[in-house]
Amino acid sequence: MQRWKNILFNTTFFFNCLLLFIVLFYSSLFVPAWVQVIGRMHPLLIHFPIVLLILYIVWNIWLSKKFTPSESLQLTGDLLLLVSALSAAITALMGLLLSKESGYDADALSLHKWSGVSLAFISFTWYLLRNTLSRLKIASVITSTAVLILLFVTGDLGADITHGQDYLLAPVLPETKPQQVALEDAVVFTNMVQPVLQAKCISCHNSKKAKGELLMETTAQLLKGGKDGPIWDTA
Numbered sequence: 001m002q003r004w005k006n007i008l009f010n011t012t013f014f015f016n017c018l019l020l021f022i023v024l025f026y027s028s029l030f031v032p033a034w035v036q037v038i039g040r041m042h043p044l045l046i047h048f049p050i051v052l053l054i055l056y057i058v059w060n061i062w063l064s065k066k067f068t069p070s071e072s073l074q075l076t077g078d079l080l081l082l083v084s085a086l087s088a089a090i091t092a093l094m095g096l097l098l099s100k101e102s103g104y105d106a107d108a109l110s111l112h113k114w115s116g117v118s119l120a121f122i123s124f125t126w127y128l129l130r131n132t133l134s135r136l137k138i139a140s141v142i143t144s145t146a147v148l149i150l151l152f153v154t155g156d157l158g159a160d161i162t163h164g165q166d167y168l169l170a171p172v173l174p175e176t177k178p179q180q181v182a183l184e185d186a187v188v189f190t191n192m193v194q195p196v197l198q199a200k201c202i203s204c205h206n207s208k209k210a211k212g213e214l215l216m217e218t219t220a221q222l223l224k225g226g227k228d229g230p231i232w233d234t235a
Helices: 002-024 033-039 047-061 071-099 106-128 130-134 137-163 188-200 219-224
Strands: none
Touching: 002 071, 002 106, 033 071, 047 071, 047 106, 047 137, 071 106, 071 130, 106 130, 106 137, 130 137
């Protein structure tokens, strides 16, 4: 088991070094097509660090206190945190590769990028300092809380980019219903077309995420079209 622990540690260390290298030279980074495929696995793997870190936080604050301290118990916690740090580093790395594709709002992407990278580095640092932090309960609780908050913020920023603003909290926010108008008073685009675009298309074609460089938030943006020009011929 110790051998596997060493392998996991060295692998996590490698990916964190690679992540740091890419962050430092991000502006000069060129991502070929075959590497873009790797970057697009970011949404597939993003759930692993989320679940694993939450599991470790629960383990660290509550579950580990329910058992008699032992070497096997310590090893279980160490492996859980180490795998969490590894998955966070790999996911952040794929996110950086994905971010080099066009169609994302620079400001929204920057916040998500730095929060994701920070989460990866903090997770690995937490593993390195785990023994020191475990001796002080308050330090352990503060670290767990800070990581949980950062995890929530990072996920929320990513959800806003992928699914639209306030996606995570939408179910608990006041619902904005479109104004009902009589058929004879309806404006074709505003009252008939735009609500459909808002429900089905805006999540991928907005100012934060413009797939194909196509924006659909206003009539002017829709008429302008995307990277291949107007979406229909009005001639």
